[in-house]
Amino acid sequence: MVERFKKHINSKLSFLKDARLLIAISGGVDSVVLVHLCHQLNLNISLAHCNFNLRGKESDEDENFVIEFANSLDIEAFTESFNTEAYAARNKVSIQMAAREMRYFWFDELAQQLQFDYILTAHHADDNLETFLINFSRGTGLDGLTGIPKINNKFVRPLLPFSRENVIDYAKANNLNWRVDSSNASTKYLRNKLRHEVIPILKEINPSLLQSYQGTINNLSDTADIVEDCMEAFLEKAILSIEDNKIVLSVLEFKKKNNPKAYLFETLKDYGFTEWNDVQNLLDAQSGKYVVSNTHRLIKHGDTLLLSELITEAYEDLLISNIHEEVETPFGVLTFSEVDKVSTNDTTAIFVDKNRLKFPLKIRNWQMGDVFFPFGMVGKKRVSKYFKDEKLSLLDKESSLLLCSQNDIVWILNRRADDRFKVTENTTDILKIELK
CATH class of the missing domain: 3.30.465.60 (Uridine Diphospho-n-acetylenolpyruvylglucosamine Reductase; domain 3)
Structure with a gap:
């Protein structure tokens, strides 16, 4: 298998030979064999192990095994302990999804901080078949039927051409020890049910199932x-x-x-x-x-x-106590400046009579029933009617914000000013309000 693996690396994954590699290792036979093979090829590897604290003493023994295995090969190893159940409860996801999210986030973080070029995982041909069957059983498109990608950004799976049988034979031939996850024997999870009950029947029907599947892939x-x-x-x-x-x-x-x-x-x-x-x-x-x-x-x-x-939270009202404040909005930073004259009003800046404003001003979401006096027009108009006339999309309506002086609208941000606050010949103090 070493020669097959070497040939596979040289022909398909040659970029790994000059890279810094982080190998995800659980302590199971798949990841132990991947580490051993990469070590045989003198690749530049370090190990990363996640302790999800889901199997009590077993989880700690897995971690200790990985550390000892790394030491025996004189390889650097990183370990991290996770409170998986708390994360799952907090984020309302399954234990499996929680472990996956925390695992990949930590791998990415390690790779960025310590400048690893690629992260290797020990997925093999049987894992690929299981993934295919899971996606097929749940309903999927073409992408879901093409299996686990060999390369996905920083993640690389060098063992995909090899079967579980190949992996175990190699481990035994090289007298490798590995950890057995007791939860893998349970058929409570779909992947285990397929692994222990469905795939053996398919292999009995077609002993060349993996080769046939690879051709299909x-x-x-x-x-x-x-x-x-x-x-x-x-x-x-x-x-x-x-x-x-x-x-x-x-x-x-x-x-x-x-x-x-x-x-x-x-x-x-x-x-x-x-x-x-x-x-x-x-x-x-x-x-x-x-x-x-x-x-x-x-x-x-x-x-x-x-x-x-999908935005589930409404914009929180903001109070502006004086003209010296700058306020961050989704449309930019709202600023105030006193000026001597008016230049042309546009959607990103308005000029108002400062003395007509009553502080604190408020920035808030628009509401049904809001009314304003559009700048340059006579009379009032419902904000909802203005949006309709402007042919705004539902998305644009929902994201629209109002600058208000007490209960009066001063400006529909980035859209239209209110005529009641405009600068007139009697204005003594001009205030420019601008989104930058």
Whole structure:
């Protein structure tokens, strides 16, 4: 296996030979074998072990084993202890997801602080098959059927061409010791159930299952490359703009396609949407209709779709006690300055009669029922009617903020000033309010 591994590194992962590598090691046979193989090839490696404190004494023994193993090979090892159950409860995720999130965050942190070029994990061909079956059973697209990526940013999986049987045979042949995680024997978790009950039956039906699966993965990966090329060309036309808080997509470009739902899926698959019929129905929906995922919202606005992060918290009211304060807003820093004359009003700056303001001023979200007197017009207008006349999207309406003097609107930030505070021939003190 050493020669096969060496050949694989030389032909597919040669960049690892001159890099600083951090190997994620649990103490199980897979990661122990990966470390031993990399050590045999004299790669520049260090080890990182997570103690999730989920199996009492076993967890501590795993950590001690890793430290002793690293010492026996004269390799640097890092360990970190986590309160996994507390993290899971606090973030309302499963124990497995909590461990995954903390593990990868710590690996990234180590790599950045200590300048490791790549992080190696010991996923092998059987892990890849299990992942394929998990995704297949839950429902997925092409990406979910192409298995675990060999390279994903800093993360590299050098053992993917090798089976679990290859790994165990190597460990035994080299008299390696390893730790056995007792929780891996439980079929309570889907991956273990597939590993212990489903895959053995599939291998009995087809003894060459892993080889057949690898051929399928290669074919699917080739197809995925074609899809990626097609989507790149499509998105050059479909993405109208990318702004700080939203991506604007052309409805027309999707409707030109024979299967718009397929293009919507490929465009939006990374944003958590699951109800794809509802997403497709937005193409013909009225403005203001939307679909949400756990993290994002897709809004129909005219001939566009607006993709934005889901904001669950309203903007907190801010009080401004005097003109010497500078206030941070989503639109920029709000500043005040006394000036001698008025230059042209625009959306980022207004000029007001300072003596008409009553401090403290307040910045707040707009509310239904708000009324103001638009600058340059006679009479009042509901803010909601102004938004409608301006053809603002739901997203723009929700993010709009008001600068108020007591209960009176002075300015819809970045949009329209109120006529009641304008500078007149009787004004003695002019105040410029600006967003920078």
